[in-house]
Amino acid sequence: MQADVRNRLRPASIFCEPGLRLVPPRNLKFCDSERFVAYLKGKGDNPNVLDLWLYRCEQKTHELWLDAAALDAADPQDISRLTDVERAERERRRNFSYGITQFFWLAEREEVLICSAGQGFRLAVGLHTPERITPANTRNSAFNPSPSGMVISYVRSNDIYLTDLDQPESEIRVTEDGSDTVSNGLPDFLAAEEMNRYAGAWWSPCSRYLLYCRVDEHPVRVSYRLEIDAAGSRYLPQRYPFAGEKNPEVSLHCLALSTQERREIWASEDTYLARVNALDQGVFIQVQDRLQQRLDVISTPYDRTDWTIWHTETSDTWINLTDDLLELEGGGFTFSSEASGKRRVILVTRPGVMTELKGPEHLNQVFGQDADSIYAAGWDASPIENHLFKIAKQGQGYTQVTTRQGWRDLMLTRSCSAFIESFSNPTSPLQMNLVDTASLDAERFFEERIDEQHPYHPFHANHAVASFGSLKAEDDHALFYRLTPPAAPSGTHPVIVYVYGGPGAQKVKFDWGTLVVQLLAQNGFGVLELDNRGSANRGQAFEAPLYGRMGSVEVRDQVRGLDLLEAVPWADTNRIGLFGHSYGGYMTLMGLSQAPGRFRAGVAVAPVADWQLYDSHYTERYMGLPAENAEAYRQSHVLTHLDNIDAPLLLVHGMADDNVLFSHTTLLMSALQKAGKPFELMTYPGAKHSLQEPHVSIHRFNLLLDFFTRHLGPP
Numbered sequence: 160m161q162a163d164v165r166n167r168l169r170p171a172s173i174f175c176e177p178g179l180r181l182v183p184p185r186n187l188k189f190c191d192s193e194r195f196v197a198y199l200k201g202k203g204d205n206p207n208v209l210d211l212w213l214y215r216c217e218q219k220t221h222e223l224w225l226d227a228a229a230l231d232a233a234d235p236q237d238i239s240r241l242t243d244v245e246r247a248e249r250e251r252r253r254n255f256s257y258g259i260t261q262f263f264w265l266a267e268r269e270e271v272l273i274c275s276a277g278q279g280f281r282l283a284v285g286l287h288t289p290e291r292i293t294p295a296n297t298r299n300s301a302f303n304p305s306p307s308g309m310v311i312s313y314v315r316s317n318d319i320y321l322t323d324l325d326q327p328e329s330e331i332r333v334t335e336d337g338s339d340t341v342s343n344g345l346p347d348f349l350a351a352e353e354m355n356r357y358a359g360a361w362w363s364p365c366s367r368y369l370l371y372c373r374v375d376e377h378p379v380r381v382s383y384r385l386e387i388d389a390a391g392s393r394y395l396p397q398r399y400p401f402a403g404e405k406n407p408e409v410s411l412h413c414l415a416l417s418t419q420e421r422r423e424i425w426a427s428e429d430t431y432l433a434r435v436n437a438l439d440q441g442v443f444i445q446v447q448d449r450l451q452q453r454l455d456v457i458s459t460p461y462d463r464t465d466w467t468i469w470h471t472e473t474s475d476t477w478i479n480l481t482d483d484l485l486e487l488e489g490g491g492f493t494f495s496s497e498a499s500g501k502r503r504v505i506l507v508t509r510p511g512v513m514t515e516l517k518g519p520e521h522l523n524q525v526f527g528q529d530a531d532s533i534y535a536a537g538w539d540a541s542p543i544e545n546h547l548f549k550i551a552k553q554g555q556g557y558t559q560v561t562t563r564q565g566w567r568d569l570m571l572t573r574s575c576s577a578f579i580e581s582f583s584n585p586t587s588p589l590q591m592n593l594v595d596t597a598s599l600d601a602e603r604f605f606e607e608r609i610d611e612q613h614p615y616h617p618f619h620a621n622h623a624v625a626s627f628g629s630l631k632a633e634d635d636h637a638l639f640y641r642l643t644p645p646a647a648p649s650g651t652h653p654v655i656v657y658v659y660g661g662p663g664a665q666k667v668k669f670d671w672g673t674l675v676v677q678l679l680a681q682n683g684f685g686v687l688e689l690d691n692r693g694s695a696n697r698g699q700a701f702e703a704p705l706y707g708r709m710g711s712v713e714v715r716d717q718v719r720g721l722d723l724l725e726a727v728p729w730a731d732t733n734r735i736g737l738f739g740h741s742y743g744g745y746m747t748l749m750g751l752s753q754a755p756g757r758f759r760a761g762v763a764v765a766p767v768a769d770w771q772l773y774d775s776h777y778t779e780r781y782m783g784l785p786a787e788n789a790e791a792y793r794q795s796h797v798l799t800h801l802d803n804i805d806a807p808l809l810l811v812h813g814m815a816d817d818n819v820l821f822s823h824t825t826l827l828m829s830a831l832q833k834a835g836k837p838f839e840l841m842t843y844p845g846a847k848h849s850l851q852e853p854h855v856s857i858h859r860f861n862l863l864l865d866f867f868t869r870h871l872g873p874p
Contacts, residue, residue, distance in 0.1 A: 166617045166632055167646065167681040170860035173674045174853045179615040181607045183205040183589055187579055189572045191267045195580070195605075196593075197224070199259060200452070209258040209405035212282065216593070218601055225282060225289060227258030238625065242298045244314065244345065245277065250609060252357060253849055265324070267309030274302045279311060281324060292327045301344055301359060309364040317342040319360065319371055321416075333369070333414060333421070340376045340398070347374040349408045352434055352818065353776040356479055361437045361864055368461045369414040373423075376385050378405040385813040388845030397817060402771050402778035403785035411435065411444065413461060424464045431776065438486045443469070447478065451780045453697060454478045456494070456507070469510045472498060476699065476706040477780045479663075483525035485533075492532055495525055501702035504533050516555050518550045523696050525569040526578075528552075530636060534575045534596075536558075536567075540645075542696050543627060543639050543669040545569075547578065549596075560596065566670040571596075581669040585624055600655055604615070621646040625672060630723055632692055632716055636701055640689040640720055641667045644729060644873065645874060646681045653684040653734035653871035654724060656758070658750070660713045661742030661864045662705060662781060665696045675860070682864055683874020685730055687723075691716030707788060709770065710749040710793040717746065718754045733759070734871040738863065740764040741819060741848065744811075747798070748827075751808065752800035760807040762863055765816060765848055768797045768823040777854035798830050805871045808838040813846030839866065 173179060183199035196214040201207055211225040216797050218433050241758070261274040270283035277298035280289035292311065293299050301314040311322050317337025322701035323329045334343040345359040360371040379398035388397050400406045410426040417779055425432070425444060433454070434445035443458040456470040469492075482505075483495040491508040499515070504521040506514045523545070524538035533550040539559060547560040547566050561567060565584030572578070609619050625643040632638050645652045657676065659666050667690045681852060690697075691713040693705035704712045724730040737758045739749045744766025751761045770778045770792055771785050785792050793799055808831075812824040825840075831838050841862055845857045850859065 167176060167621055168618050168674065168678045170441075170678065170857045170864070172618070173678060174842070174852065174856040174860070177201075177204050177206050179618070181589075181590065181613065183581070183605050183607070184212065184392075185209075186262070187570050188262070189570075190264045190265055190269055191573060192269060193572045193577065195269065197262060197264065197271060199256075199262070202258070206729075207256045209256050209260060211271070211282075212263060214604070214681050219357055221736040225259065225273065225287060225296070227275065229290070230259065230273075230278070232281065242277070242300070244300050244317070244342075245298065246359075247352075248300055252351075259824050261302065263304050265304055268308050270308075271301060272304050272311060272798060279313060280321075284860070292324060292460075294323055294330060303344075303358070303360050303362065305362045305366040305369075306364050310366065312344065312360050312369055312371075314342075314344045314359075314363075316619050317345070319369075321369075331419075332860065333371075334373075335404075336373075340375045342372075343412075344371045344375065346372065347376070347409055347778040349406065349774060350409075350432070350653070353774060353780075354431070356432075356434060356480075358435070359772075361435050363442075363461055363518075367416055368437075368498070370424075370435060370442060371412055371414070372432065373410045373412055375408040375410075377408070379407050382405055385814075385816065387842075398731070398821070399817075400775045400777050402773060402782070404775065406431075406775055410466070413442070414463070423462070425466075433480050434482070434484065436486075436492075440490060440494070443484065443492070445480070447480075449779065450783060451477045451776075452690060453800050454480075456492075458743065467510055469515060470507045472496060474699070476703045478701070481525070481777060483535075485525065485528055488530075491530065492529070493525070495522060495535075497699040501698040502537070503533060506552065514554075516550050516552070516554060516557075517547075517591065519548050519559070521696065521698050522548070524569075526569065527573065527575045529575050532575075534571055534578075536569055537659065540692075540698070541639075541669070542665075543641075543667055545668070547580075564669065566668040584669055585627075585671060588671045607794075618677075618681065621681045625676075627667070627669060628723070630719065632719065634690055634692075634704065636676065636697075638689055638691060638716055638720065639667045640671070640687060640723065642723070642727070643672065643676050643681050643686040643688075645678050645685050648685075648729035650729070651731040652685050652874050653736060653759075653867065654687055654730050654732075655679055655736045655738055656687045656689075656717060656750075657743075658688070658717055658739040658746045659741070659743040660691055660717060660746040662693045662740065663695050663701055665690055665694055666744075673683045678864075684736075684867065684871075685727075687720060689717060689720040691720075705781060705856065707782060707791045710745065710753070710797075711794070713747065714749045714753050717750060718757055721757060735759060736867050736871050737761040738764075738867075739766075740850075742767065744819075748797045748808075749800065751806050752797070752803040755803050755805060758806055760809075760867060762809045762811065762866060764811040764812070764859070765813065765819045766797075766823060766827070766852070767819055768826045769848065770795050772823060797827065801827075801830055801834060801836075804836060807866075808836075809841070809862070810838060811841045811843075811850075811862070811865045813843045813848060813850050813855075815845050816848045818848035820839070 182201040187198040193692045199209040213224040259275045263272045273280040279293040282289040293476040299313040303312045319333040321331045350356040376398045383394045431447040436443040441460045454472045459468045485493045504516045519539040529856040550557040565582040571581045588607040592601040594601045629637040629639045744763035747761040747763040
């Protein structure tokens with residue numbers, strides 16, 4: 160049976176607002192009393208403008224708490240007022256929403272700090288008129304309330320300011336050296352882009368000390384990036400820390416509120432300030448060496464600088480960072496470690512004294528604890544599912560709390576007595592449930608039902624349900640895949656390998672999937688996704704083969720995945736395309752060059768071409784230093800293998816990309832032209848790495864469908 164072409168997905172259907180998915184709650188947060196959940200939610204006709212909502216747990220009711228329009232923050236087109244710091248913060252977090260973009264519960268006061276349009280506001284439960292707490296006509300970022308809920312820190316023009324909530328006119332300027340190259344209270348580029356550390360300031364639990372980063376970018380070489388948008392072009396100076404070159408100087412400072420005394424307590428010496436944990440016991444920081452093969456957890460009292468090493472990990476490859484450190488009552492902390500090859504919870508009770516707890520096959524996140532147990536997410540039977548586990552502190556073992564087959568993201572209360580799961584599987588779109596951890600009694604928090612009122616309903620008849628499986632890599636590791644058939648296949652169809660392939664990510668999950676995959680399937684293409692060695696959520700033993708060999712083992716695994724298509728009746732193995740974005744763009748280029756003849760055409764979006772032109776923290780983690788590993792860098796360079804590319808190629812790049820710089824694609828363009836190799840090119844003025852603007856998304860996916868139809872033949 161042929162798919163109904165009248166109701167097949169098109170790019171405009173997906174990317175034009177309000178879109179085809181119901182707008183779910185996001186940024187859910189329990190208040191300390193656990194009586195309320197606050198969250199952000201987009202408007203029905205404009206899902207990218209976020210309002211603040213409140214859920215009353217006892218009454219089981221949702222209510223609009225504050226409309227973004229009340230703060231003059233609802234216009235998604237007005238981005239001209241954003242400061243450079245705000246723009247960078249949005250890009251690093253991949254946050255492209257407007258309106259109320261962030262909020263915090265203020266201790267046990269049942270009121271929130273709201274961050275919107277560069278201003279801070281406070282609002283109590285039961286009220287709907289917020290009180291502004293930052294000076295008018297200013298733009299501020301990095302809002303950070305103290306644990307007492309009484310004092311707020313924030314950053315303006317790269318300096319830190321404090322405001323007492325009960326005296327909103329009492330603003331105090333903490334630092335005075337903020338400049339174009341010096342910032343206070345903000346993460347540096349590498350911390351935010353590559354370490355997932357978005358904070359640059361932290362409060363002690365007693366609220367008497369403020370810790371903050373000072374970042375000096377003077378050592379970083381200035382490079383000039385040509386940024387082109389619809390209004391023209393300009394050269395922008397950017398201190399981009401390229402692989403093998405100097406990093407910014409980062410130091411950690413401590414402010415005592417009672418005396419206003421500021422002290423430097425730590426400074427980088429070609430090391431990374433990976434994490435800061437302000438505990439009752441003192442300041443705990445996680446420090447990595449430049450090669451990220453050693454991680455030290457060290458501490459000092461707030462009023463001193465005599466550091467003690469509590470825990471050290473080393474690796475012959477690299478050490479992954481987490482946010483899994485939790486303070487133990489009576490001293491010490493829980494942490495997680497991949498020293499055994501799989502991530503496990505460990506207890507560090509005294510400096511140098513560590514106990515590993517028995518847990519599931521692999522953990523990917525630790526949430527919290529009660530008196531007896533640690534609560535963490537991970538998997539036991541299959542990495543394509545995600546479950547909540549309860550791990551006994553005394554070593555009695557562990558319990559899998561959730562059982563329904565699927566993928567879930569989780570958010571727990573501070574006491575771990577309840578959690579909200581965001582769940583889906585291949586046949587059920589998103590459900591959000593508020594669950595009692597002990598009884599597992601659940602309340603439906605949000606549900607996406609594809610009924611006649613649902614915007615996806617006209618296309619649902621063509622919805623293609625994926626199958627899942629695994630095959631063996633050359634070293635016998637299991638490689639999991641998701642294979643989505645074309646809608647109502649008839650005869651044989653071309654297949655697109657939709658790849659990411661890089662470390663730190665997982666594509667294959669037992670979830671409902673993405674509309675991008677459905678777009679390809681409903682236009683007649685099968686879609687193969689496979690997590691090669693190096694992908695996340697499998698442990699160090701699975702990731703390590705990538706070390707020093709980017710563009711090799713992961714490409715071989717993707718090519719190995721093509722073998723499974725031989726037994727698929729609808730798959731035409733002579734018409735296989737390759738498509739990826741970012742590392743996936745790099746994989747497209749390396750796949751076309753290292754497996755000539757296996758892929759008929761490829762689309763590389765925002766691809767890395769030369770790892771020496773990418774940033775230090777990411778690249779050196781997996782490749783070491785360029786000066787010490789010159790041959791490894793040469794082999795990972797796309798241009799080394801460019802002569803083998805003969806298949807049709809489409810290059811796509813944003814012309815304001817500050818992550819994978821546009822120079823990667825200009826390098827490729829020049830080399831392909833010199834080699835006399837034809838290729839197609841599309842560039843997007845003003846677009847950054849994510850290429851998230853609706854008109855850009857619509858255009859590039861129309862382009863992709865046309866490209867693959869021309870070069871793979873009609874589906």
